[in-house]
Amino acid sequence: MCRSVSLCRDHGDVKIAYQMPLYPMIANYDTESSKDNHAKIWNTKRNHFGWKMYLDRAWDREVPGYAAVLRTQNLADLPPAYTFVGGAEPFYEETKEFVRRMREAGNTIEMDEYPGMYHAFDMIDPES
Secondary structure (H helix, E strand, O other): OOOOOHHHHOOOOOOOOOEEEOOOOOOOOOOOOOOOOOOOOOOHHHHHHHHHHHHHHHHOOOOOOOOOOOOOOOOOOOEEEEEEOOOOOOHHHHHHHHHHHHOOOOOOOOEEEEEEOOOOOHHOOOHH
């Protein structure tokens, strides 16, 4: 089973028709929105912890794009996508970068932004 859309594309064992990464955790390095982020639910401290648990000893090294999407050099030929992200979200900048790179690679992707909103706001406070 593929762990990433680009891995599925490269190995051809699974044909993914659509991707929907919502407030995605896709860069294992700090961005402008993820460093010194003190938002509720998910913040810099939790983000670092999550990546360390996922990457284990590779945390402080260059990791492959299959493990951290923004490390992927080639985003061409990926399935269409939709994503959304809140403005207070640590993943705000990396999500915008992912959308930009997906479009540059010729993929179809749509994104909604929710200014001032934090990680999982849609589940924590659905009326917001």
